[in-house]
Amino acid sequence: MPLILFNKPFGVMSQFSxxxxxxxxxxxxxIPNIYPAGRLDADSEGLLLLTDDGKLQHAIAHPRRKQPKTYLAQVEGLATPEALQRLRNPLDLGDFVTQPGEARLIQEPAWIWxxxxxxxxxxxxPTSWIALTISEGKNRQVRRMTAAVGLPTLRLVRIAIGPFSLATHPVMPGEWREVDLQELDA
Structure with a gap:
């Protein structure tokens, strides 16, 4: 049962059909019979995990498992300490209230493609770069969160899901690699 780490390019649909x-x-x-464990919008890029194991797919993607997901968002405008604090706190997006998360201002990543x-x-x-870690993954959630605090997202890159990260498992957009399942147990 492989676990595939794939760096999804911008514009690619998270489906095989x-x-x-x-x-x-x-x-x-x-690779036959693999499916994404979660989704990533077509206009977002970065880490997507795929497997042929339904239980593993459930363990990675199900909201009750609360696998943290880290995103780098390039936003329009200057991210203030107040905006970052609003992103950390529960945020009312109209149809749901987000769970608390992590948000911090970062320099533009030199390693990003x-x-x-x-x-x-x-x-x-001007633009700013923000690192956001959330344990949910509702439809377009990060984009909706940044827009709600006055910082529309221009570019969104997921760099980590749980223990798997493009920093520790580097692959370029459109490339993939098989990873060790023992890392998920850790």
Whole structure:
């Protein structure tokens, strides 16, 4: 039962079935009977875990397991201490209230790959990078959170799920590798 760590490129759908306009996981992974343990929006990039084991998929993706997920978000505007504190606290997004999380301002990561296509840049509008760790994963949650505090997300990269991280298991966009299941037990 393999556990595959895949760095999903921007614009790729988190599915194997054909899509009329976009690439899918099938364009990158030719491994029979694997499925994503969770999803990542087409306009988000980064870490996606895949497996052929239903129990393992459930252990990784089910909300009750509260696997922390870490994202790097490039946002429009300057992230203030007040905005970061709002991101850490439960945040009412209208249809649900988020769980507390972690949010901190970071420097633009030197190791991150360029996005294709590049994000839109406005000369008169600065951007900030935020590292966010949440234990939920509702539809477009991070983008909705940053927008709710006045910092629309321009680029979103998931870099970690539980013990698996692109920092410790580096793969470039569109690439994958099999990882050791013992790390999940740890």
């Amino acid at each position: 054909a899509h009329p306009e976009r690439q899918t996981l099938a364009d990158y992974l030719d 360029p996005r294709t296509p590049p994000i839109r840049q406005r000369a008169n509008q």
